[in-house]
Amino acid sequence: MQVQERYTQAITRKYPEQVVIAVAKDPQGKYNPITLGWTMITSHQPPMMAIAVGHNRYSKEAIETSGEFVIAFPSSSMAEAALFYGTKSGRDTDKFKEYPIAAEPAVEVDSLLLTDAVANFECKLEAKLVTGDHMLYVGRIVASHVNADPSVKRLYTLGPGYKMGAVRPE
Numbered sequence: 262m263q264v265q266e267r268y269t270q271a272i273t274r275k276y277p278e279q280v281v282i283a284v285a286k287d288p289q290g291k292y293n294p295i296t297l298g299w300t301m302i303t304s305h306q307p308p309m310m311a312i313a314v315g316h317n318r319y320s321k322e323a324i325e326t327s328g329e330f331v332i333a334f335p336s337s338s339m340a341e342a343a344l345f346y347g348t349k350s351g352r353d354t355d356k357f358k359e360y361p362i363a364a365e366p367a368v369e370v371d372s373l374l375l376t377d378a379v380a381n382f383e384c385k386l387e388a389k390l391v392t393g394d395h396m397l398y399v400g401r402i403v404a405s406h407v408n409a410d411p412s413v414k415r416l417y418t419l420g421p422g423y424k425m426g427a428v429r430p431e
């Protein structure tokens with residue numbers, strides 16, 4: 262049986278939700294990470310992924326000016342970093358300086374790969390769309406990377422209030 266419910270209540274049933282960290286270079290040359298739950302694969306051939314970024318996020322400027330970004334699938338060991346990058350703004354913080362994590366240069370775009378992530382996808386901005394209070398950015402994947410250790414678990418948000426934990430697909 263289904264019970265009609267307000268959207269704000271019904272949407273709290275969405276968990277677990279995948280977490281990604283997108284990294285884009287800002288106009289000052291600083292690499293800025295943002296934690297995102299709203300993300301999806303949109304095409305396999307060619308490979309593409311989308312992220313939804315709020316209009317007030319500093320990352321919007323970084324993505325639109327650089328035209329490229331990395332989407333990292335963080336591992337469970339990166340929960341604290343994901344929370345930091347998802348609660349501080351690059352507008353007034355150098356997030357990688359204040360909460361450093363292992364990173365390495367991307368190969369095809371001017372951004373960073375997160376070394377301990379389960380996987381990293383290098384994206385060129387292919388399309389954008391205003392969707393209410395967020396921008397939808399679609400990236401064409403130009404290079405993909407995986408963690409050399411296949412047993413590393415992926416980070417998910419397990420419940421409201423950014424309660425995070427690991428889920429590992431079989």
Ligand SMILES: Cc1cc2nc3c(=O)[nH]c(=O)nc-3n(C[C@H](O)[C@H](O)[C@H](O)COP(=O)(O)O)c2cc1C
Nearest residue numbers: 296297298299314315318319320347348349350351
């Ligand atoms: C688990 C988690 C998921 C989040 N999902 C999104 C999201 O999908 N879209 C978004 O715009 N912000 C999301 N946020 C909030 C941003 O990460 C946060 O506002 C961040 O401080 C913006 O950084 P920036 O101003 O440097 O871009 C999320 C935060 C957390 C912790």
